[in-house]
Amino acid sequence: MIDAIPLLAEINPGFWVILAGLICALLPIGSLRKAFVIAVPLIAGVLIFQLHDPTQAARLGGVLQFGPVELTTFRLDSLSLIWAYLFCLAGIINGIYGLHEKCRITDSSALIYTGAAISGVLAGDMITLFIMWELTAISSVFLIWKGGEQAYAAGIRYLAIQVLSGVMLLTGAILHAQANGGDFTFGAIGLDSPGGWLMLLAMGIKCGFPMLHMWMQDAYPKASITGTVILASFTTKFAIYALARGFAGEGILIWVGAIMAIFPIAFAIVENDLRRILSYSINSQLGFMVAGIGVGSAMALNGVAGHVFVNVLAKGLLFMSVGAVMHRVGTAKASELGGLFRSMPFSTGFALVGAMTLAATPLFAGFITKAFILTAVIEEHHYVPFVLLLLGAAGMVGFAEIKVPYSAFFGRDSGRRVKEAPWNMHLAMGIAAFICVYLAWPFGGYAQLYALMPFEMKYAYKPYTVDHVAFQLQLLFGVLFAFNLFLRWKRYRAPQRAEVLDVDWLYRRMGLNVSLWASAMWTRLSAVTRQQRNRFLGTAGRKFYQTFSPAGAASEATPSGLAAVLTAGLLFIVLMVAYIAR
Amino acid sequence: MALLNYFPDWLLVHGPGFLMALPLLMAAVTALLPNKRIGWISTFIVTAILTVTAFGIALYNIEVGTFIYKMGGWAPPHGISLYIDALNAPLVLLVALMAFITVIYALPATIAEIKPNKRAPFYAAFLLCIAGLLGMVVTGDAFNVFVFLEVSSISTYTLVAMGAARDRRALSAAYNYLILGSIGATFFVIGIGFLYMETGTLNMADMARILADLDGGSRVAKVAFGFIIIGLGLKLAMFPLHTWLPGAYAHSPTPVTAFLASTATKAALYLLLRFTFFVFDPSFAYVADVLMFVLVGLGVIGMLFASLTAIFQTDVRRMLAFSSVAQVGYMLLGIGIATTASVAAGYLHILNHAIIKGGLFLALGAMWYRFGITRMEDFRGLGKTMPLTMGAFTISGLSLIGVPFTAGFVSKINLAGAAADAGWWWAVGVIMLTSILALVYIGRLLLIAYFQSPPEVDGAVVKRNEAPLAMLIPIWTLAILSIVIGIESDLIVEASVRAAELLLGAG
């Protein structure tokens, strides 16, 4: 296929997905759109498979020259490969999941969003990266707005923050390129220049650094059912890719990641909305990845790549099962749910697979990838971050991975008896669940995961050693035991309706109030000072007018006598200057 | 240069002499011609020939560098010699081209503004003015400069006074100009006299050599320099010696205004460059100090003061006249910083401003021709009633402000860059500030023209009434030229850098 059409090797495969999304925006036939949504990411995946040459370090293509700036719109190497495959796969699964939904906007923006994410990870220069960075933001905001009226403001906030991140990325990229002789190639960036810091901050916004994370928990739970599933797959993982490419081995990231892994726990405990809990869980998992990038060894980066892959599928699985519940019940609030396994047993099963994968249970893929990162962290003797990461892992197991299935499917019976989810949702969840299990299968399965990992390692890490399994199970059993003890002693905090405050309080509440206060004060102040101001401005304006107006001093037709005197005076000045010159 | 092959050799060799002799001769002939139309035709042909010749000479200058034409075969310093070098070749072309463009425009304009029996003398005076300007640009003899300065000045007084048919105030403006212009010329010739006393020669190259030998010369040379600077300052409307300019620009016939604005002050600026950098030298302490303190100081004050004054004007031509004073400030700033880059930027602004202001005044003249517009509020709805003229006015106006992709941007950015390179950051600030002021006064006009509806006359909205083709062609030529320079600036920037390198030495 590639040999027949050499042009295909020059064009970033993500562009085809974006193109399909644009076509979908105009296509009135629903079934055809659905075919597009599933088939085009598949085709893009096949194309990437065909284009990938394992013997080659990197395939470059689509080089465009704009004045002094050289853009490499297509670069396929081992690091971008796994992300590209992942995004294609996620696109397909999301497409299947949304098969029942007849909505042109969702289809088209999902495709453009997927395509932008694929193009972004396959971009070889920072300008293309920036364009895709913004395109993911702009195309995905429609998914949020499809969540209904209450999502509108959240969508605007999401868009504002994402676009801000993009602008920072571009500014940083330009500064960085300037410092490096106009080279816009996207490679390791480092923190030597202000441009590097700016880019780090831009990526930090997008992958939810502590204090910069609030857009995620604000927007994700408010999107439509399919929208949340799609959103959770791409934006943050794209940012992780950029971080892994640009800032691998920056020590500060270990600490950032460690803090990121633990702080969402506090919010997840209190939160009632299951989708928002899952958003916090994403944030914690992203912390693991950021810490892995901070370590920067081949093993850590492989772990990050693998963890991203597994995490998209497993988190998607949980989002999909919660979405299925929402599809049938109409809400994802824990306080409204419970005991649903009686009517939705398959969704329950898939949710459990997802939860166990995220909890890194042996025989599930997360077990392997999380071990990669933790081992890499401790191999480099980062003991405190290691403890923090472990704390994050244990906490999130307790308050997200157990809490979500427990409060939706088990727990007290809400009395709701609904239909099981539609078949397409089951299919999508089934594919994701299968991969989650398959990639951890002790006899050959995890070798497939290793084959995808970008870097060569000194030795192949063996996940299924007795000590590793035993200690991981210790952690899980410890948490589970404590959880049961809490239930038994009625210490477990039952989900309650609440709006949980996060950093977004700073602008949604405090910023708003401060600006309201300031505007009220300004109104009063201006009322008080109006007279003085008017008098001052009036005087100044009159003075100006008297000087410069046609009737004023400056533009009066000067009598020639006066002008002659002026000339003489000036001559005197010039002669004086010439006379006293050194 | 392939184009150069099309010019006959005699034209190139005798071109400098031809440039001053032809309009001088034809002025006399034109004055005697009976019919007004023939006067125009002869002027048109003369200016066309001059433009071609000037173009050839400019190309020839690029080809061979500086060349000297000896009048009558007498060698300098005893004979009179004409110089063509990188400094004046572009200006020769500019003067000839602007004359040619103005003459095309003058065909309808003179019919409206000049009485039939005055048209032949008008064209004769116009040709004399051209001869004077070209002469003072090409000549290498200091006294000749004075002679040609007077030729051009006296013909200019006549031309300005001819606006009396339209506006009687032209007479007082011409009288004012006459007095001050004569003072300026007198100062200049006194300066030349002192210089002759000091060096014993009138040839400028000789003067330069002798002054360099004397290391700046005695106090006599200093006095000479002072007189020359003030004399030229009057001619080039250096603030505060600009008082003759707004009246002369506002009341003279419209083609004269355009021609004067784009050439007369520019020729005087050329002389300033010639005398401060070529005859005298900035390495003399008194020259450096005068440049630094007087020219820059007055230039910057003039930029601010004249821009502010322009904002408050109600008469559009006075507004543009004050804007010209402000723009002269830019050029003086460029000259005063006295680095190669800044002098190049100042020189570039001389050329660009000629094109911009010429376009603006021509467009304004066309508006007067159709609607009698002189005041700001008359601009109401001009975007609808004269869209083509107003379009060209807009382009030239944006160029004056310094919007990117226009000529004004090229010279302002070069000037700001040169000032920054020299460490004059406050000057960069002043350039920015005056550009904003320019935005205010031009933007005010554009707002009135485009966002207010045309006035009603006798209950009916004024209909579209576009300027005649003979006016539109020159107006648009200049507007397009300013965009072309803005986009493809390399050629003109190179020319200005060559001129600056000639004056200050490469680097």
Added chain:
Amino acid sequence: MSVETETPMETAATPNSGADIHPAAQPFLFLTRDKVRRNFLWLPLVGLIICSVLGVFHPQKHPLPYEQYIPGSWAIFGFLVFCGVGLCATTFAHFLARPESYYGEGGLPDPEDSLEASEAKGDAT
């Protein structure tokens, strides 16, 4: 004494058998039995003990400093983390939780028959 018997919804309102249970869920209904739920506790405890014993015989390749002296270290860690965080839940809620209408943007959609609404009704009648 278990949590579940306390909630009135559990047994009274909806019986655990009948046609409205998904056929695939029928075999797992035993999970809802009181006895199972109460004694589920022992499963992780047994697992925990087994794994801790295993951990003693197969020590970690990369332990934390001093970790090798604590048998079942990760189990204790997990247990303590959950207890520590879980006991802080009320404090967190005090600082972070606000009524749903706090921002005035409207909460997320609820099903027509909200549980709390029906509970309130049930109390009233």
